[in-house]
Amino acid sequence: MNELSRRSLLAGSGGLLMLATTPGTASAAATTVAGAGATGASRTSAISQGTALVHADLHNHTLMSDGDGDPARAFASMRDAGLDVAALTDHTTLFAIEGLSQSEWNRTGQLADAANVPGVYTALRGFEWSHPLLGHVNVWYTGGFTDLGGSSSMSKLYDWISRTGGIGGFNHPGRELLRFNNFRYDAALREQMVGLEMFNRGDDYLFDGWSSGQSSPLTACLNAGWRTGLTGVTDEHGTEWGYPEGKGRTGVWAVENTRNGVLAALxxxxxxxxxxxxxxxxxxxxxxxxxxxxxFARGDVRFVVDLDRGPEWAGKPLNIQVLRPGTTAPSVADVIETQAGRVTEFTVPLDLEDGPWVVLRVSDPSQANASPGPAGHPCNDWGVAYSSPWWLSA
Incomplete structure (x- = not known):
């Protein structure tokens, strides 16, 4: 399908999404999907109640930093493309050189407020703290921003996030040389650092840097002690916010499609x-x-996985890989063959002595990973999705 016809289909479609309710709890709010795509799965889980799926892109840029597009067009473009949650996160740098100024930060907030429709479309203002060596961190849900003048190190940035009550995420992990001081852990920020980008633009970051002797960003982050969920983002720098297929995005299970509902899910x-x-x-x-x-610290764990992408992928062969802590790369406890459009159940024994976390990676075994890890590693196929982790506790 060409770009123009896809735009027309997306902009012209839509519908009501009723969030499921859990017996004995308050009813979840009705939510209108801004622009449901021509293909795709239902937003209702086959295995859980009380939430519904909203599609989000939490990392985008405009002319206010190093993007090409008019910020006044960004939120409408993402809504028309079928996204339910969208954020503008222009860079903060030093002295606003190719980064946000105070007036531009204020404008981002005004644009987000104008686009935000509670229950229909959640528009967020954020920023990308951008250090050329340490790395880039997205921050959302704050009234102000900080740059390299005010927060010149990871510890200073963490202190700032802690004071403001915002939430943050590690961006394109492994691209910058020092990798957030190799993900040095700060226990005070464990609850506020909520995300680790696994898909950025078209890239799968599972093995990023591995060929040059670094460890997997996933294992480095989670082994260090961080309890991040896993995200995908477009990191749009052009003018096609929300539209390019094959770029990252995040599926959020929210009680309601509002700023507070999305914050709670994150x-x-x-x-x-x-x-x-x-x-x-x-x-x-x-x-x-x-x-x-x-x-529990050890035992058989019964996984139940609902995986669907609508009629276009019905019956498509996929793998579910059970990722566990490793050193340079995650170990794989099991690989389960499945198909899109079904609920898959399987049991895997887990032991805290082998490490505290487990992640499910969904892959397409018919395609190769463009950034492979060790020879013969089961994740050298094409990544489709990552669940957020679970953590074992003693």
Whole structure:
């Protein structure tokens, strides 16, 4: 389908999304999907109740930093493209050189407020703290911003986020040389650093830097102690916000499509990373939803995975890889063959002595990973999605 016809289809479609309710709890709010795509799965989970899926892109740029597009067009473009949640996160640098000024920060807030329609479309203002060596960090849900003049190190940035009560995420992890001081852990920020980008633009960051002797960003981050969920983002720098297929996005399981509803889901790590539009991934481990803690140190864990992308992918062969801590790359405890459009159940023994976290990676075994890891590694195929982790506790 060409770009013009896809735009027409997306802009002309839509519909009501009713969030499911859990017996004995308050009813979830009705939500209108801004522009449901021509293909894609239902927003209702086949295995859990009380939330519905909203498609999000939390990392985008405009002319206010190093993007090409008019910021006044960005939120409308992402809504027309079928996204339900969208953020503008222009860079903050030093002295606003190719980065946000105070007036531009204010304008971003005005644009987000004008585009935000509670229950229909969530528009967010954020910023990307950008250090050329340490790395880039997205920050959302703050009233102000900080740059390299005010926060010149990871510790100063963490202090700023802690004071303001915002949330943050590690961007394109591994691209910059020092990798957030190799993901040095700060326990005070554990709850506020909610995200790690696994898909950025068209790239899968699982093995980024591995060929040059670095460890997987996923293992480096989670082994360090961070409890991040996993995201996918477009990181748009052009003018096609929301439209390019094959770039990252995040599926968020929200009680309601509002700023508070999305914030609650992000804080609970109730989301997944993908780089295909219209994908639905929901998963539980021994009854605990992705992003949660498993209250035992060892034992057999029963996974239930809902995986769908609508009629276009019905019956498509996929793999579910059970990722566990490793050194330079994650280990793989099991690989389960499945198909899109079905609920898959399987059991895997887990032991806290092998490491505290587990992640599910969904892949297409018919395509190769453009950034492979060790020879023969099961994740050297094409990544479709990542669940947020679960954490074992003693």
């Amino acid at each position: 804080r609970d790590r109730r989301f997944f990373a993908t780089r295909v539009s219209g994908l639905r991934l929901d998963a539980s481990a021994s009854g605990v939803r992705m992003g949660g803690s498993l209250p």
